[in-house]
Amino acid sequence: MASVELKFIVDFMAGRLAKWLRMLGFDTLYFKEDNNARLCQKSLEEDRIILTRKRSLANKGRVYLLKSDLTFEQLKEVVSKFKLKPKPFTRCGLCNTKLTEVNKEDAKGKVPLFVYQNQSSFVHCNRCNKYYWQGTHYDAIDKRIKGLFSNPPHSKNT
Numbered sequence: 001m002a003s004v005e006l007k008f009i010v011d012f013m014a015g016r017l018a019k020w021l022r023m024l025g026f027d028t029l030y031f032k033e034d035n036n037a038r039l040c041q042k043s044l045e046e047d048r049i050i051l052t053r054k055r056s057l058a059n060k061g062r063v064y065l066l067k068s069d070l071t072f073e074q075l076k077e078v079v080s081k082f083k084l085k086p087k088p089f090t091r092c093g094l095c096n097t098k099l100t101e102v103n104k105e106d107a108k109g110k111v112p113l114f115v116y117q118n119q120s121s122f123v124h125c126n127r128c129n130k131y132y133w134q135g136t137h138y139d140a141i142d143k144r145i146k147g148l149f150s151n152p153p154h155s156k157n158t
């Protein structure tokens with residue numbers, strides 16, 4: 001892809017936002033320390049936009065000040081501010097690693113049997129060794145992001 005993807009760094013007060021951004025496919029670091037200087041340095045080094053509630057960071061470079069305390073409202077703010085297009089199931093919500101598609105056969109024995117029998121595609125995080133599939137995970141995400149994007153990523157044909 002030619003277009004440059006935006007990258008984010010979320011400060012320690014908004015960890016759930018980081019997880020949601022990742023689940024929607026956006027490269028997001030979760031910065032767990034309460035250390036403004038280090039946070040700013042990291043954002044510069046890796047060219048990441050800081051997402052924070054801290055007013056003291058307002059003029060420290062590429063910073064977006066979150067208005068809401070609520071995770072989902074924050075997600076809405078960020079999506080509309082940066083005009084993000086979701087790519088669910090491309091990135092691990094736990095560690096930010098890009099997910100790789102695996103053959104159905106390879107997921108055998110690694111996911112619950114009923115999942116294996118009912119799903120056709122699986123993705124895998126090589127770092128967490130965790131499998132994801134578009135069943136319950138997808139529905140949960142889908143519910144939350146309805147109305148959040150003008151163009152929903154997929155529509156499920158069931």
Ligand SMILES: [Zn+2]
Nearest residue numbers: 092095125128
């Ligand atoms: Zn992972």
